[in-house]
Amino acid sequence: MHELLHALEHGALDTLKMLPFLIIAFLILEYAEKQLETKSSEMIKKADKAGPLSGALLGLIPQCGFSVIGSNFYAKRFITLGTLIAIYLSTSDEALLVMLTKPERILDILLVMGIKFVIAVLAGYTIDLILRKKAVGNSDCHHCHHHEDSCEDEELIGEEHCCSHTDWRAIVKCTAKRTISVFLFLFLANFAVTYIIELIGEARLQEIMLTNSIFQPLLTALIGLIPNCAPSVILAELFIDGAVSLGSVIAGLCTSAGVGLLVLFRVNRGLKSNIATVALLYFIGAVSGIIVQLITNLI
16 A cells, blocks of 8 residues: 555656646647648648658657648558658657656657657658659648638548647647646556556566567567557656666657557558558567667667
């Protein structure tokens, strides 16, 4: 009982310290997203040969909206498989904001984002080079037109993302929704990690998480595939606490494409093709994580 109460207290205090930052960060992010949403969609669609590069850049923005857009565009063949994979690999969902609550880890944050971006660009162009196809459809149709209260093509934004509004009431509402969601995930992650450490000990947790093992990225890449923002939040917390290595957090965040994977299975025809896409994402994420871990071990 003592361990449970201590874990609850530790989890609550640690998470409350992050709350002001999360509110400010999400408020700025929501406003920026509303300004960029239409332009970014057109940018991805018209990028052509620069598709993987554009997708990787947009994926760095800490939310899963672009992975949803990417899934829809790929289903309509507006973009190539390489561009889709680049978006998925670059997307980190809410992990970046979680890590930014620890300003002293800014160099680690920049390193993680930089490595993910390089992996996304290289993988995207390699896939397109191998396939040698231009999977781009007619750019004159399927545009998303934004209105004050509704979207004509809501699939392009995703059911879990607020429809694009420009009024502050909608921005505040979306900010509150995302802040509460991430706050709860952070609390649960903090509580769970603290309680497990109290219950089984740090050494046992490291053993379960395959700490210092070259195979840890295989595990974290699998965790990242869960189509929700919780895995990216948990992986970010574990990385900050030192439970997972740089290579492992890279692997997990590379496969953490959020609800974009769910949307892919819903809108893209061909179950085998979708499974192959997810398998490819996992392979790239896991192998990239292992390579990064090997390099860091040598350094």
